[in-house]
Amino acid sequence: MPAELRPSQALRLWHDVTFDLVRSDQPDLSSRQQAVLLTVYLEPPPHTVRGLARKLNVTKPAITRALDTMGRLGLLTRRRDEADRRNVMVQRTLEGALAVERLGDTIVARHRKLPL
Amino acid sequence: MPAELRPSQALRLWHDVTFDLVRSDQPDLSSRQQAVLLTVYLEPPPHTVRGLARKLNVTKPAITRALDTMGRLGLLTRRRDEADRRNVMVQRTLEGALAVERLGDTIVARHRKLPL
DNA sequence: AGGGATCGTTTCGGAGCCGAATTGTTAGGC
DNA sequence: GCCTAACAATTCGGCTCCGAAACGATCCCT
Numbered sequence: 450m451p452a453e454l455r456p457s458q459a460l461r462l463w464h465d466v467t468f469d470l471v472r473s474d475q476p477d478l479s480s481r482q483q484a485v486l487l488t489v490y491l492e493p494p495p496h497t498v499r500g501l502a503r504k505l506n507v508t509k510p511a512i513t514r515a516l517d518t519m520g521r522l523g524l525l526t527r528r529r530d531e532a533d534r535r536n537v538m539v540q541r542t543l544e545g546a547l548a549v550e551r552l553g554d555t556i557v558a559r560h561r562k563l564p565l
Numbered sequence: 566m567p568a569e570l571r572p573s574q575a576l577r578l579w580h581d582v583t584f585d586l587v588r589s590d591q592p593d594l595s596s597r598q599q600a601v602l603l604t605v606y607l608e609p610p611p612h613t614v615r616g617l618a619r620k621l622n623v624t625k626p627a628i629t630r631a632l633d634t635m636g637r638l639g640l641l642t643r644r645r646d647e648a649d650r651r652n653v654m655v656q657r658t659l660e661g662a663l664a665v666e667r668l669g670d671t672i673v674a675r676h677r678k679l680p681l
Numbered sequence: 682a683g684g685g686a687t688c689g690t691t692t693c694g695g696a697g698c699c700g701a702a703t704t705g706t707t708a709g710g711c
Numbered sequence: 712g713c714c715t716a717a718c719a720a721t722t723c724g725g726c727t728c729c730g731a732a733a734c735g736a737t738c739c740c741t
């Protein structure tokens with residue numbers, strides 16, 4: 450567990466990172482899309498539409514749309530589950546991994562610059 | 566400056582907090598709206614539409630709309646600058662301060678629970 | 682007083698996202 | 712073989728947001 454973080458520092462961190470995300474010209478994702486993307490890249494597979502919808506407490510079409518959008522952006526892919534062809538597996542992509550990695554670096558950098 | 570934060574921890578933190586924001590039933594703000602809200606509450610006043618637009622690298626109408634939406638939610642208010650009536654000052658509200666405070670608490674709580 | 686610059690807001694057409702309901706496909710029990 | 716259940720995708724009408732452009736109000740300078 451990292452050292453203590455004060456609320457004012459936490460807010461400053463959130464502000465700075467959000468700020469970087471907004472200012473960057475890469476297409477900005479909604480909170481839901483961010484949550485989906487990070488879940489796929491941080492939690493162990495497999496990830497299905499149903500599972501993501503239940504976990505995030507949103508409807509299935511919302512997940513389908515988020516996957517459409519982020520698929521168009523190349524951040525992840527879909528693949529049918531051959532074992533049970535009703536299921537769709539959400540898979541990672543190289544480009545998505547890079548984007549997530551960039552986000553991690555941004556957070557670390559902003560965290561490092563936090564004032565005492 | 567807080568202790569070092571590893572990229573994997575940073576991403577986990579971002580995921581967890583975003584997750585909480587998405588799951589909570591309070592209306593979710595876009596990244597831009599979050600950036601505006603946090604700027605107003607963290608940076609010293611005064612805050613004008615023009616200034617926020619320039620700082621966030623977005624157009625003025627985008628700021629106007631963000632203020633409309635968040636004003637409707639009670640998160641902040643507008644007031645004309647009496648010294649120069651062309652300007653609009655963006656002001657904090659009690660409700661907005663509470664929302665920001667809650668966000669800070671969420672981040673701190675999620676940060677505290679990060680695995681080594 | 683007049684003219685130009687600087688505000689914030691509004692309008693416009695277009696694009697994205699929302700939940701509810703429906704559809705098509707597949708799996709599994711009888 | 713059928714019927715139901717489960718899954719993802721699609722459709723639908725409605726809402727929000729987008730940037731570019733136009734607009735009205737205000738200030739400042741001469």
